[in-house]
Amino acid sequence: MIIERDHLFSESQFRSRQLSLLNSDHPQFHFLGVIKMKALILVGGFGTRLRPLTLSVPKPLVDFANKPMILHQIEALKAIGVTEVVLAINYQPEVMLNFLKEFEKKLGIKITCSQETEPLGTAGPLALARDKLIDGSDEPFFVLNSDVISEYPLNEMISFHKGHGGEASIMVTKVDEPSKYGVVVMEETTGRVERFVEKPKTFVGNKINAGIYLLNPSVLDRIELRPTSIEKEVFPNIAAANKLYAMVLPGFWMDIGQPKDYITGLRFYLDSLRKRSSAELASGSHFIGNVLVDESAVIGDGCLIGPDVAIGPGCVIESGVRLSRCSIMRGVRIKKHACVSNSIIGWHSTVGRWARLENMTILGEDVHLGDEVYSNGGVVLPHKEIKSSILKPEIVM
Amino acid sequence: MEISEQKVVAVIMVGGPTKGTRFRPLSFNTPKPLFPLAGQPMVHHPISACKRISNLAQIFLIGFFEEREFTLYVSSISNELKIPVRYLKEDKPRGSAGGLYYFRNIIMEDNPSHIFLLNCDVCCSFPLTNMLEAHKRYGGMGTVLVSAETANQFGELVADPITKELLHYTEKPETFVSDLINCGLYIFTPDIFTAIQEVSTHREDQANLRHLSTFEALQSPTRAFPLDFVRLDQDILSPFAGKKQLYTYETMDFWEQIKTPGMSLKCSGLYLSQFRFTSPDLLAGGDGTRSALIVGDVYVHPSAKVHPTAKIGPNVSISANVRVGAGARLINCIVLDDVEVQENAVVINSIVGWKSSIGKWSRVQADGDYNAKLGITILGEAVMVEDEVVVINSIVLPSKTLNLSVQDEIIL
Numbered sequence: 001m002i003i004e005r006d007h008l009f010s011e012s013q014f015r016s017r018q019l020s021l022l023n024s025d026h027p028q029f030h031f032l033g034v035i036k037m038k039a040l041i042l043v044g045g046f047g048t049r050l051r052p053l054t055l056s057v058p059k060p061l062v063d064f065a066n067k068p069m070i071l072h073q074i075e076a077l078k079a080i081g082v083t084e085v086v087l088a089i090n091y092q093p094e095v096m097l098n099f100l101k102e103f104e105k106k107l108g109i110k111i112t113c114s115q116e117t118e119p120l121g122t123a124g125p126l127a128l129a130r131d132k133l134i135d136g137s138d139e140p141f142f143v144l145n146s147d148v149i150s151e152y153p154l155n156e157m158i159s160f161h162k163g164h165g166g167e168a169s170i171m172v173t174k175v176d177e178p179s180k181y182g183v184v185v186m187e188e189t190t191g192r193v194e195r196f197v198e199k200p201k202t203f204v205g206n207k208i209n210a211g212i213y214l215l216n217p218s219v220l221d222r223i224e225l226r227p228t229s230i231e232k233e234v235f236p237n238i239a240a241a242n243k244l245y246a247m248v249l250p251g252f253w254m255d256i257g258q259p260k261d262y263i264t265g266l267r268f269y270l271d272s273l274r275k276r277s278s279a280e281l282a283s284g285s286h287f288i289g290n291v292l293v294d295e296s297a298v299i300g301d302g303c304l305i306g307p308d309v310a311i312g313p314g315c316v317i318e319s320g321v322r323l324s325r326c327s328i329m330r331g332v333r334i335k336k337h338a339c340v341s342n343s344i345i346g347w348h349s350t351v352g353r354w355a356r357l358e359n360m361t362i363l364g365e366d367v368h369l370g371d372e373v374y375s376n377g378g379v380v381l382p383h384k385e386i387k388s389s390i391l392k393p394e395i396v397m
Numbered sequence: 398m399e400i401s402e403q404k405v406v407a408v409i410m411v412g413g414p415t416k417g418t419r420f421r422p423l424s425f426n427t428p429k430p431l432f433p434l435a436g437q438p439m440v441h442h443p444i445s446a447c448k449r450i451s452n453l454a455q456i457f458l459i460g461f462f463e464e465r466e467f468t469l470y471v472s473s474i475s476n477e478l479k480i481p482v483r484y485l486k487e488d489k490p491r492g493s494a495g496g497l498y499y500f501r502n503i504i505m506e507d508n509p510s511h512i513f514l515l516n517c518d519v520c521c522s523f524p525l526t527n528m529l530e531a532h533k534r535y536g537g538m539g540t541v542l543v544s545a546e547t548a549n550q551f552g553e554l555v556a557d558p559i560t561k562e563l564l565h566y567t568e569k570p571e572t573f574v575s576d577l578i579n580c581g582l583y584i585f586t587p588d589i590f591t592a593i594q595e596v597s598t599h600r601e602d603q604a605n606l607r608h609l610s611t612f613e614a615l616q617s618p619t620r621a622f623p624l625d626f627v628r629l630d631q632d633i634l635s636p637f638a639g640k641k642q643l644y645t646y647e648t649m650d651f652w653e654q655i656k657t658p659g660m661s662l663k664c665s666g667l668y669l670s671q672f673r674f675t676s677p678d679l680l681a682g683g684d685g686t687r688s689a690l691i692v693g694d695v696y697v698h699p700s701a702k703v704h705p706t707a708k709i710g711p712n713v714s715i716s717a718n719v720r721v722g723a724g725a726r727l728i729n730c731i732v733l734d735d736v737e738v739q740e741n742a743v744v745i746n747s748i749v750g751w752k753s754s755i756g757k758w759s760r761v762q763a764d765g766d767y768n769a770k771l772g773i774t775i776l777g778e779a780v781m782v783e784d785e786v787v788v789i790n791s792i793v794l795p796s797k798t799l800n801l802s803v804q805d806e807i808i809l
Binding site for chain 2: 045046049051052055379383397
């Protein structure tokens with residue numbers, strides 16, 4: 001029964017102990033309940049908040065820290081032994097299905113799609129995927145929200161779930177401004193959920209729904225196949241029956257469904273890589289703080305990169321470039337002496353010499369910023385050429 | 398002596414997907430040439446104008462869009478007009494004249510005596526028969542349709558007032574040159590292909606003969622272009638001006654370029670008012686008793702359902718399967734396929750995208766300045782405007798739901 005972090009072990013020791021248990025025939029292998037678990041990832045719709053990036057690819061395939069967003073979740077699920085992932089989608093299934101074929105093989109995990117023909121809200125998709133989630137084994141299944149990044153301590157969640165014996169477990173995370181979200185009010189010691197309060201006007205708690213659930217198959221009996229909200233209809237029912245428990249999510253959490261939070265989330269993610277002493281982070285005199293560089297990217301002389309930067313595959317960063325707090329997608333070329341901060345540069349774009357980009361400048365796919373151009377918060381749709389400066393935040397179509 | 402059975406062909410340049418970003422957000426799902434004006438795809442207007450020319454053998458559409466975007470349209474229009482219409486896809490940019498030259502064998506299949514060249518995004522009365530007569534009188538290689546300057550652009554060409562010969566041509570002048578502009582409509586004899594080839598050859602000779610120093614190489618303007626990249630304006634009209642090869646034909650009717658969604662609304666209105674003279678049966682009528690009250694020029698697709706208590710017009714175009722609820726008011730707007738306008742809603746100076754929904758008592762409107770960036774409100778595909786919400790001078794990208802009022806905004 002593991003609810004709080006085990007203080008005898010550091011994060012990395014704890015994790016490696018878990019993994020060694022998974023990879024052996026140790027009897028605890030079965031205690032962790034890792035046999036044939038399934039998961040549903042709520043992918044949903046058009047990702048309009050992440051436009052212009054989502055004008056080129058569906059949101060789950062937008063890269064985050066050099067990997068498609070959804071791959072972070074699928075890998076976390078695979079790592080604890082989930083054998084089948086169902087993606088609940090209602091948009092561009094052809095693009096998603098192609099992606100899936102590629103990753104099914106690479107990861108050795110079964111990935112299927114459950115497609116909504118009308119929007120079913122946050123709970124309806126579970127009912128739609130019922131046949132894929134229930135296999136008679138009575139194992140609980142995970143439900144993840146595709147916009148969320150975190151450390152995904154899914155083994156701890158399984159232990160928590162089996163420990164309290166309730167019907168459903170949710171992860172909650174502490175936030176500074178709970179009134180912007182739906183607050184989960186729970187008993188401190190057991191984690192039993194008392195109620196949900198949507199955008200409370202007075203302080204009722206500072207824990208919000210983190211979008212990670214572990215549900216018994218019986219929960220599906222509570223959900224009808226129609227547009228339904230899991231927070232407004234399903235969870236309150238389970239809470240009223242005293243069968244819903246919440247676990248405080250250890251480590252970082254971010255909803256990266258919009259650009260500002262994407263950049264903040266990148267900082268948290270890279271920071272957690274640092275804490276795990278990951279070899280993936282770049283090191284050298286050209287780097288400050290946490291920086292992720294794909295091995296196929298090329299960086300010129302005299303650059304200063306970081307903190308909190310991710311540089312994707314095939315990128316060319318020419319000499320004398322300054323990058324901080326930004327995400328550079330696949331195939332981007334940043335020309336000499338340019339300076340980019342707090343921005344996202346979309347696939348195959350170019351940034352001209354001596355250009356300066358800052359304050360949440362977002363370039364969509366195939367955008368070419370001319371030499372010496374300044375952008376203060378410009379949001380540029382795909383396939384554009386920008387030759388004159390953008391002095392204040394503006395959308396360029 | 399002229400053989401009276403000589404055929405003519407028409408070539409319509411339709412552009413391509415990454416070229417027309419100015420037409421966003423309407424171009425996200427539909428190629429601009431197929432966007433409806435006055436109930437018909439944009440390219441339909443020049444095509445039907447071409448059909449009026451006698452001895453027309455074929456119509457060619459040349460562009461960069463994928464063939465499959467035009468397959469359905471091309472086969473249905475060929476059937477309807479009983480004339481072959483073909484879409485030819487350019488594989489790489491060759492300039493406006495280079496593209497024409499590249500397809501010369503196909504264009505010359507029927508041995509036409511004259512070739513019409515039209516730009517798809519031109520909105521005008523297409524006086525093609527009169528223009529052809531004038532061209533034959535002039536006896537030159539080509540005739541350009543011109544118009545006296547519209548309010549806010551400088552003219553580009555100078556024509557002899559008596560002979561109508563094209564004397565001088567300059568691209569996008571910054572100072573006053575003349576009051577005549579190039580309307581983007583031309584008639585050529587097959588000599589045009591020889592002229593285009595001469596330009597390529599001349600360029601090649603220049604490149605071969607001169608041993609350019611590095612400095613000269615940077616200066617030479619033609620170095621930037623590959624040999625087969627030939628632009629109609631700079632490389633044909635400009636050099637051939639004043640050599641008794643090119644002539645002008647002036648139109649006194651309306652002329653506009655459809656570059657932005659705002660302009661498409663203006664041009665839809667121009668075509669609707671033209672219908673009153675050419676095809677009045679296409680326009681809707683109604684007096685509010687058994688069918689909705691219609692004011693001014695209005696097009697309603699036969700499958701659309703408009704409640705009798707709604708008031709529609711002037712200058713409204715309603716596409717297929719649209720439902721307009723009781724008490725709704727539509728003024729100066731284009732309502733695209735499958736839209737639902739609910740009871741008592743008001744739509745003014747706007748374009749409502751395919752499958753969108755306009756809620757009860759909601760208001761979608763704009764100032765109506767066709768040239769301003771946010772002068773016409775545009776709702777992309779599948780935009781839901783909830784009941785009682787107000788949307789003013791804004792552009793909304795596809796698949797958004799508006800549950801709060803917005804003004805002067807672009808909503809991604």
